[in-house]
Amino acid sequence: MHSADVTLKAQFYDLDPMEVVWHGNYARYLEQARCALLDSIGYNYPQMQESGYLWPIVDMRIKFVRPLRFAQEFVVTATIAEFENRLKIDYRIRDKASGDVLTKASTIQVAVRAATGELCLESPAALTEKMKRE
């Protein structure tokens, strides 16, 4: 199972007046873990470009279980859940100290040919070959 994680710290600028991280800022945390995951398989943004495909996010779901507070350290784990027809990544955010799950999320990306804008109904070899090799 392809998985990667990043350890982050809740910053002041991400807090809202409730003194917790504003929900919309989690998309940045997910992206940091997703990029670490895509780096680990050698198919992050620059390799996507070189392969002639864009991979827009077409679906994002986030379940906020417990809030993140100032200076709290947390681990974001990204795991590939599907890749044959679309790239589905699942995420868990856990408190670094206790391991408690704070957030569950998923994103879905689909391949689009950069040259034509055409949507691919199957993931291109550029991705699937990387997955086999690992």
Next chain:
Amino acid sequence: MHSADVTLKAQFYDLDPMEVVWHGNYARYLEQARCALLDSIGYNYPQMQESGYLWPIVDMRIKFVRPLRFAQEFVVTATIAEFENRLKIDYRIRDKASGDVLTKASTIQVAVRAATGELCLESPAALTEKMKRE
């Protein structure tokens, strides 16, 4: 049906290297429509505070159908889908010119007593009374 909308324009600072609005920025667009909706029923952030409840977002789902490009004008409509036990709001983002649906989304908020941090299994009268009066 309680509904409100805001008309916005995609800004340069919201674009990513693909020259479309980065997916994580939509949470701000949804919030602008949600605040317009909550204002229309007289229960936006200041009134929530006065009523002794916080309403954290516990779930957010966004389906990105078509991208938003520089200077594109779009309308975000927020509609209350449930309010008895939790506040579920549905969103549609449409191109202002064509009316085409660009994005579908929903958020779920639950009431939490500010004094105790206790989760409410039913929405407090502070919200439900507002809904009846309309």
Next chain:
Amino acid sequence: MHSADVTLKAQFYDLDPMEVVWHGNYARYLEQARCALLDSIGYNYPQMQESGYLWPIVDMRIKFVRPLRFAQEFVVTATIAEFENRLKIDYRIRDKASGDVLTKASTIQVAVRAATGELCLESPAALTEKMKRE
């Protein structure tokens, strides 16, 4: 004097735990006024691209005089202060109701040839012609 302004409202997502707009978010407000100004002279981001020049911001200064609070309406005025060798824009943010100055700012942009990355020591005709015509 070339000038343009936009009227905005402080959003919840821009607030920090002090319940005022976090200082870093003002760059977005300035950009909205700058784009309105550049639109008014017909030389906004798409026209810059067509003209073969990029105009990166090389300097930004912001003086925060008074804070912005939730739902406060404010007017951001952008005025061209220099354009011959570089594009200097001055900004004032004023409370919409009272007219009180809340923020003073300036940005400096320089022309860079998109093809070569070469810095232009004088503003190209693409900009200066627009300025004369007005």
Next chain:
Amino acid sequence: MHSADVTLKAQFYDLDPMEVVWHGNYARYLEQARCALLDSIGYNYPQMQESGYLWPIVDMRIKFVRPLRFAQEFVVTATIAEFENRLKIDYRIRDKASGDVLTKASTIQVAVRAATGELCLESPAALTEKMKRE
């Protein structure tokens, strides 16, 4: 001389259509270094609150020398330049690999009594005592 630094990596979500970090996002980088610096003297946001003072940023200046690109690693150094009457912090952002200076910046904060909103013309002992002890 009180100084601290953080090492960061330019993320996809911080890039604009020019494929460089959008200028407004640097305020977040500065804050990460400033918080590391304030932590090192034991007077970060929670200690400020406990001491009864807020320290709003009243001035921010950023000089963008060279751009930051996707996945570029950089070091942000924050150094206290003044603290007696106001807290002035200077910043340098350097490319991690080459050490080249990419950005120069400064911020000024002033103490405000949380209870009264009164501006302090001298920095309170809560800060100056910390500075002596180091």
